[in-house]
Amino acid sequence: MSAATYEDVLLAAAKSDPRIVVMTAENRAAIRGLPPLLGDRFIDVGICEQTMIGAATGLALRGRIPVVHALATFLVMRAFEFIRTDVGILGLPVKLVGAVPGFLSDGNGPTHQAIEDVSLMRGIPGMHVVCPSDERELVEALPAVLASPHPTYLRFNASPCRVEHHKPFALGQSELILDGQAVMLLGYGLLVPELVVAAQELRSAGIDAGVLNLRTLVPFDEAAVLKHAASARLLVTVEDHFKVGGLFSIVAELCLREHVSPHVLPLALDRWFRPALLPDVLRTEGFTGPAIAARVRDALATKKLHA
């Protein structure tokens, strides 16, 4: 039997919890089989992201747990003010599932590039931001997301699993995939497997590199990051997101607050990325494992850090 999919887990949760209502703004890719199985509890409002969020709010006022689906860019930007004002002010348990975030929008072009989604969502008090690195983490995260009373943004990523996970998913807890004394690569989402490749390359070159898979950006595993900030010679934040407001910002805010000043190399986007199929995007934007490793080695040389 093949492993459970997002759809399987959502269906099982909806069957055991009648409060769950599955909604979409006509983006059914991940939930195609659910309409006949959920009946009235599957609501497709058409291409109306604002109305979907408003209606999800109304359903939440009636005690439901709406799980809403749309392309990440339209969900968090077209409907941002509805999320902030209707869901956010009361902290209602609406679950926002954003499809093809970050590099996953590959060939769509800048209209579809959700690379400010983390920044926008974490700017709303009480909003959780969950960023699974593959399908296995996604399906592990979903029950925790549904059980939480918080509004949550789930940066949907059902990529095939390429990393061996050893730690069960929990909100606010990172997973140390590889420990490293010299360089710690911090990341989330679909780039985590590339970080593992990068760390292995660095290790082959004699640089003791590790990988921390953050898993959730809100709540944030501050203790783990501070531990590595104190011990590693270089922290590298890697994300398919604008440099402003994402992981680099979170780490910078944390370190400033805690009076620690590690060397940090932010690998993030300063502009919209060149559209292409995903493997080509990773290559042209410098986010493949080998490219990340090369950028880390350059930074070590430039900063004169002896790893």
Place this chain on the structure above:
Amino acid sequence: MTDQAFRVRQHIVRMSGGGGCFIGASLSCADLVVYLYERVLDISPTTVTSRDRDYFFLSKGHDVPALYGALAERGYIDSARLDHHLQPGDNIYWHPSRAIPGVEFHSGSLGHLLSVSIGVAMGIRLDGGPGRAFVVLGDGELDEGSVWEGALVAGAKRLENLVVIVDRNEFQANIETESLIPLEPLADKWRAFGFGVVEVNGHDFADIERGFSILPLVAGHPTVVIARTVRGKGLPSIERRADRWFARFTEEEVNALLAELAGTARANLTSETLVVR
């Protein structure tokens, strides 16, 4: 009801003193709000959290003095609490707060609560409940695209337990709707979106009654009641005045307006008119 509406207008006028309030829009919907609470809504101070209640949403939140006035008259809150308007220790400010008993949801950003009321109507239907969702929209608010998105969805989902009330006072904030973004033919617009439509005089209780006597107006469809109203209704000094959208009156002016409301004098208003708030 006439007496009650008079007292609600007195509350509104009092709230236009001190830090001021959006007096014009509050006065235009006052009779509608009073009528709904008196004759239509299945809700009372003791059933504000009942799952079977009707829900009442004020989407154009700046007319909240009308709602607070009605809630005070009906015993949801103490009338004396309205004196806390804009005091930091309470939650009575220029837009609705859910901290006030009877307020279902905050509003102020236009174009939100049609979709929230759609969700409530959907939720009631999922539960097989008896409740209905009522939402007041301003006519200026109809400029917002999200209103028409919501109208499309409400029509498509055949939400017959949803009732939209349009306070058609013919003003945007500071400009007449028909001179800026014309809305007519307004009834036809809603009809085209799948609503049962009825138009009433929003200041004539007998005519308002006609509008709400059959709900849903058309089985299997949401209803819209387009209420023709007058901004500033009850105070000739500010009726239909584009520059009296938001007002901050002196104590003397408030007293003069209360006399004008009672029909004993005409107020002489000298306070600066605030065009933008």
